[in-house]
Amino acid sequence: MEDVGxxxxxxxxxxxxCQIVENYKRVYLPLTYSIVFVLGLPLNSVVLWLSWxxxxxxxxxxxxxxxxxVADLLHIATLPFLIINYxxxxxxxxGNFFCRLVRFLFYxxxxxxxxxxxxxxxxxFLGVCYPIQSLAYRTRRLALTxxxxxxxxxxxxxxxxxxxxEMGPKNDHMVCYDLSRPNVFGYFFVYGMILxxxxxxLPFLIILICYSLMIKSLVKPMEAQTGLGTAARAKSVRTIxxxxxxxxxxxxxxxxxxxxxxxxxxxxxxxxxxxxxxSMAYKxxxxxxxxxxxxxxxxxxLSGGSxxxxxxQELRRNK
Numbered sequence: 437m438e439d440v441g442x443x444x445x446x447x448x449x450x451x452x453x454c455q456i457v458e459n460y461k462r463v464y465l466p467l468t469y470s471i472v473f474v475l476g477l478p479l480n481s482v483v484l485w486l487s488w489x490x491x492x493x494x495x496x497x498x499x500x501x502x503x504x505x506v507a508d509l510l511h512i513a514t515l516p517f518l519i520i521n522y523x524x525x526x527x528x529x530x531g532n533f534f535c536r537l538v539r540f541l542f543y544x545x546x547x548x549x550x551x552x553x554x555x556x557x558x559x560x561f562l563g564v565c566y567p568i569q570s571l572a573y574r575t576r577r578l579a580l581t582x583x584x585x586x587x588x589x590x591x592x593x594x595x596x597x598x599x600x601x602e603m604g605p606k607n608d609h610m611v612c613y614d615l616s617r618p619n620v621f622g623y624f625f626v627y628g629m630i631l632x633x634x635x636x637x638l639p640f641l642i643i644l645i646c647y648s649l650m651i652k653s654l655v656k657p658m659e660a661q662t663g664l665g666t667a668a669r670a671k672s673v674r675t676i677x678x679x680x681x682x683x684x685x686x687x688x689x690x691x692x693x694x695x696x697x698x699x700x701x702x703x704x705x706x707x708x709x710x711x712x713x714x715s716m717a718y719k720x721x722x723x724x725x726x727x728x729x730x731x732x733x734x735x736x737x738l739s740g741g742s743x744x745x746x747x748x749q750e751l752r753r754n755k
Contacts, residue, residue, distance in 0.1 A: 454708040456715050458526070465522040468723040473515040476729040478513065480505045483733045496559055496579035501736045503583045504552045511545035514538040514671065516725070528612035532603045535612035539601035543594040544727075549728055550687060551586045553679050555579075555637040556735070561646035564672050565653050568732035575597040593635055600624050614722070627704045628694070636691045640683065653704050678735050682728055690725040693717040 483503040487498055494502075514679050517538050521528050528535055559579070562570035600616035600623075616624035650672060697718035 448469075454711050457712055458715075458719070460716070461522050461719065462525050464720070465723055466519045469515045470518045470520070472723070473512055473519070476508060476512045476726075479509045479730060479733040483736045486561060494576060494728050496574055496576055497556065498729045499576060499577050499579040499583060500552055500556045500559070501732075503586070504549060504735070507545045507548040508550070508732055510541050511726065512729055514541050527609045528603055530612075535603050536598050536601045538612070539614070540594060540597050543597050543631075544590055546687075546725060546728065547593055547631075548586065549682075550591045550636060550639050550733060551590060552583070553682065554642055555582050555586060555681075556675065556718070557643045557646045557679060560672055560675050566597065566652045570625060590635075593631060596627050600627070614719075621701065625698055628698055632691055634681055636687065640687075643679065643683070647680070650676065675735065678731070682731055686725045686728040686731070690721050693721045 484502060487494070487502040487505070514537070517530055517534060521530075559574060562574055600620070601613060602617065603610050603612055604617050605611075615621065615628070654672060693714070697714040700707070700710050700714040
């Protein structure tokens with residue numbers, strides 16, 4: 437950590453010398469966060485309500501998806517704070533506690549969603565590739581254990597954000613730092629790299645392996661697929677498409693742009709044009725990752741025809 441500490445002064449000096457252009461934030465960020473809030477709140481609320489009040493017997497998939505909706509709603513609840521903050525030109529009026537809480541819940545939703553999608557992918561992989569042999573491992577008890585373990589791992593992973601995220605002065609006002617104070621970014625850089633690997637790269641590799649083996653199994657002739665009917669094949673294909681879309685549209689680009697921005701800010705401390713470009717790419721994509729809260733409910737409605745039927749019945753009943 438000696439090298440990290442040695443770069444702190446340079447990073448702090450770089451932040452003073454390089455003027456990062458962020459005029460786009462006061463329009464773009466409130467707009468995107470508002471769209472996510474308007475779409476995500478009713479979608480996740482409906483899914484959670486259908487799961488909690490209208491599902492007589494929870495399946496393993498329902499357990500995973502319900503926890504996914506809880507993670508989404510925790511993040512959505514913080515969006516009004518961010519909308520007001522960026523509407524005020526990045527002035528944080530809510531105090532240090534809510535600054536830390538908003539950042540913590542953002543990363544909790546992000547890495548909680550990724551790990552829960554990994555659980556769903558492994559569960560679907562076992563059902564497709566080993567439908568008979570895996571029956572003992574695809575139980576509600578193990579699903580509850582898996583979700584509990586997921587929450588514990590996520591909280592342990594993102595706890596340091598409560599330390600790094602805080603209020604601080606910038607120009608003539610107080611801001612809520614997205615990452616950390618400039619003078620401790622060297623330490624956050626190390627933590628961010630570890631979090632990227634454990635929270636994104638490793639789960640993504642597991643999902644890729646599961647889906648590669650699933651696709652290999654699904655392309656076999658029907659007679660070669662023991663215990664796998666047409667409905668199960670269609671459900672598995674839908675799961676693959678939605679999860680791959682989430683990673684392609686939300687998780688992947690966010691982590692790539694953040695990784696490049698971290699490297700530029702850590703190593704290219706005097707290259708102001710590069711810092712501006714990488715900062716904009718990261719901060720433009722940061723709110724877009726929140727759109728996973730709008731896409732996650734799609735998994736619920738595509739995971740089985742009964743879910744769509746229950747929603748249609750409730751809509752007709754209310755009408």
